[in-house]
Amino acid sequence: MARGRASEEKPIDFLWLRFIGVTRLGFTHKTIGFLYFGYWADLFETYKKNYNFETKKGLYRILEMEEISSLDVL
Numbered sequence: 001m002a003r004g005r006a007s008e009e010k011p012i013d014f015l016w017l018r019f020i021g022v023t024r025l026g027f028t029h030k031t032i033g034f035l036y037f038g039y040w041a042d043l044f045e046t047y048k049k050n051y052n053f054e055t056k057k058g059l060y061r062i063l064e065m066e067e068i069s070s071l072d073v074l
Contacts, residue, residue, distance in 0.1 A: 017032075017037075017040065018032055018033070020044065021035070021040060024044075024047055025040075025043055025044070025047060
């Protein structure tokens with residue numbers, strides 16, 4: 001059985017990572033350089049969810065309850 005070509009690895013675009021970190025996530029150029037990549041990726045995923053929420057004009061769904069006195073009730 002012939003194997004297909006192995007997927008080629010794409011280089012990481014560090015300039016794009018820094019650009020997004022500064023312009024979208026609000027970090028300074030110095031601070032973004034000290035972040036671990038996994039932490040940056042987690043922040044970016046959260047940013048994407050928030051961006052989609054804002055652009056689609058989504059609304060949080062609030063459960064109808066008789067009375068909500070604190071967040072502990074929820």
